[in-house]
Amino acid sequence: MANKRGHIDYWLFLIVFILVCIGLVMVLSASHYVATYDKGDSYYFLKKQLINGSLGLVAMFLAINIDYHTYGRLHNIIFWIGVSLMVLGMFTTMGDTGGSGEGSKRWLVIAGIRFQPSDVMKLSVLVQISYLLAKRKKPFKTFFGDFFPYLVFTGFCCGLVAIMDLGTGIAMGITLMLIFLIVGVPKRHLLGLVLAAIGAVALLIAMKPYRLKRLTSFLDPWSDYYGKGYQVIQSLLAIGSGGLMGVGLGNGGAKWYYLPDQHTDFIFATLVEEGGCLAGLVVLLLFLAFTWRGLTIALKVNDYFGSLLASGLTLMVSVQALVNISVALGLMPVTGIPLPFISYGGTSLVISLAAVGVLLNISRHAKLEK
Numbered sequence: 001m002a003n004k005r006g007h008i009d010y011w012l013f014l015i016v017f018i019l020v021c022i023g024l025v026m027v028l029s030a031s032h033y034v035a036t037y038d039k040g041d042s043y044y045f046l047k048k049q050l051i052n053g054s055l056g057l058v059a060m061f062l063a064i065n066i067d068y069h070t071y072g073r074l075h076n077i078i079f080w081i082g083v084s085l086m087v088l089g090m091f092t093t094m095g096d097t098g099g100s101g102e103g104s105k106r107w108l109v110i111a112g113i114r115f116q117p118s119d120v121m122k123l124s125v126l127v128q129i130s131y132l133l134a135k136r137k138k139p140f141k142t143f144f145g146d147f148f149p150y151l152v153f154t155g156f157c158c159g160l161v162a163i164m165d166l167g168t169g170i171a172m173g174i175t176l177m178l179i180f181l182i183v184g185v186p187k188r189h190l191l192g193l194v195l196a197a198i199g200a201v202a203l204l205i206a207m208k209p210y211r212l213k214r215l216t217s218f219l220d221p222w223s224d225y226y227g228k229g230y231q232v233i234q235s236l237l238a239i240g241s242g243g244l245m246g247v248g249l250g251n252g253g254a255k256w257y258y259l260p261d262q263h264t265d266f267i268f269a270t271l272v273e274e275g276g277c278l279a280g281l282v283v284l285l286l287f288l289a290f291t292w293r294g295l296t297i298a299l300k301v302n303d304y305f306g307s308l309l310a311s312g313l314t315l316m317v318s319v320q321a322l323v324n325i326s327v328a329l330g331l332m333p334v335t336g337i338p339l340p341f342i343s344y345g346g347t348s349l350v351i352s353l354a355a356v357g358v359l360l361n362i363s364r365h366a367k368l369e370k
Contacts, residue, residue, distance in 0.1 A: 008064060009363035012293040016341060016356050019286055020053060022271075023342035023349075029250050030263035030270040031344065045263060045344050052346040056353030063357025068365075071358070072305050075131040082124025085117035086160050106165050116347040118165045122172055123355060125157045126312040129176060133183050134305035140185045147189040150180070154193060159200055166201070167335025171323050173197050175315045182311055221330065228334075234259040235266050235328050238273040239280075246276030263344045265336055268328040283342070284325070291318045294359055300366035310362045313355045 024046065031045035041047075071078060088108055089095040095105035096114065108117045132150075140146040154176050162169025173193075180190060221229030238254035241247065252273040255262040262270050272280040294314025298307045317340045324339040326332040338348045 007364060008360040009293055009297060009366075012290065012297070012356070012363065013360060015286055015290050015293065016353070019283075019290075019341035020056075020349075020353075022283065022286075023267075023339075023344075024049060024053065025249070026267055026271050026342060027263050027344045029252070029274060030255050030267055032250075033255050034257070034263070048346070049344050049349070052349045053353075055346070056350040059350055059354035060357035060360070063354050064360045066358075066361060068306055068309060068358055068361050069303075071127045071309070072131050072134075075127050079124045079128040082117070082121040083160065086121050086164065089117045090164055115350075116165070118161045118168045119347045119351040121157070121161055122168070122175075122316055123351065125172065125176070126309065126316060129153070129179060130305055130308035130312055133179070134308055136183075140183075140189060143189050143192060147185060147192075150185075151193055151196065155196055155200065158197070162200065165336065167323065167337040170197075170201070170335065171316075171319050171337060174319050174323075175312065178315050178319070179308065179312055183308070231260050231266065231334060232327075232330050235269040236330050238266075238269040239329065242273040242276045242280075244276050244278060246272070246274045246279060249274050264338055265324065265334075265343065266328055267343045268325050268339055271342075272328075287318060287321045287340075290314070294318075297359060297363045297366045301362055302367075303365065306362045306365060310359055313359045316355065317352060 027049045028043070028046040032042040035044040035046075036042040039045075085108060088110075089105055094109050096107035096109050097105055106116055106118065107114055129150075132153075138146075154173065158169045158173040158176070160169075161172055177190060177193060180193070181187075221232045223229065225233060234254060238252065238259055241253070247253075252270055254273055255270055259266055259269060268280065268283070271283065275282075291314055294310060294317075298310035298314065301307050301310060320337055320340050323332060323335060324337050324343070327334055327337070338345050340352045341349065343349075
């Protein structure tokens with residue numbers, strides 16, 4: 001049965017709704033102890049996340065009702081808005097470290113509103129690269145003649161984001177590489193992108209010594225138990241103590257000031273501790289289902305720009321989820337990337353839901369089967 005124009009993909013909407021609900025429950029469970037003693041209100045973080053979720057839903061429903069072709073017509077404006085916000089955050093007094101002891105200006109404060117410009121930049125880059133690739137009429141044959149300009153564009157965007165937030169920059173680079181694979185860029189050309197990324201990451205690590213410590217602690221976290229390896233070790237201990245069925249919702253012990261960022265970057269560890277491996281598997285399956293529905297929309301829409309944008313938005317969320325879960329499992333160095341829809345955080349939740357709104361608008365133009 002064909003999807004009639006004007007009908008969104010309700011399966012995708014349902015998947016995201018379930019993930020957001022899981023996030024609200026886990027934010028309350030993971031943060032109530034810290035919120036009670038640090039804020040004097042056990043519901044402090046839940047209340048803020050409810051506000052964030054409400055703003056995100058507003059952004060999503062607005063995006064659902066804006067024809068996605070509009071983004072193609074405004075691609076340059078959207079892209080330079082993202083770049084401008086990044087520059088303001090890095091080089092003006094409006095940039096804020098957010099209390100980070102490592103001094104990274106990840107936040108931007110405008111008119112009292114505090115947000116992470118790197119999340120806005122992700123959407124700006126996806127719109128721009130989708131438009132540029134959709135307008136390209138010939139295949140990628142030569143490296144310097146065809147692919148090199150896109151390599152420079154990717155390096156500029158990922159480098160700009162990585163200076164502010166290395167983890168987000170890496171996730172963006174992976175997403176763009178997957179988009180290049182989708183459009184048929186030869187794998188030998190992408191090797192140049194990989195080598196450039198390795199060199200850029202090495203340079204960024206050299207600029208910030210704490211990043212090297214994160215890398216070495218990832219290789220052997222037990223060698224620095226009470227230092228850079230502490231967070232990963234506590235995450236693994238929390239996941240291990242959960243077993244198959246978990247210790248029960250609200251009964252986890254890692255959130256008692258043992259596991260840092262237990263309601264933000266490491267909320268997956270808290271979820272598995274309290275819900276067990278089964279709960280972790282459910283979340284993984286939900287993200288797989290999200291990827292399936294998003295890529296199905298990309299395949300079924302009859303517009304190349306819409307197809308690439310849908311692919312990019314889907315992969316943006318999926319790659320971020322994969323990186324976050326990999327960090328919690330000790331498979332990647334700590335990056336500071338939240339788990340989409342689930343982690344506490346205003347910018348991440350609002351931008352992720354806005355991206356879903358764009359994806360749902362694209363689904364209105366796709367011929368989907370039940």
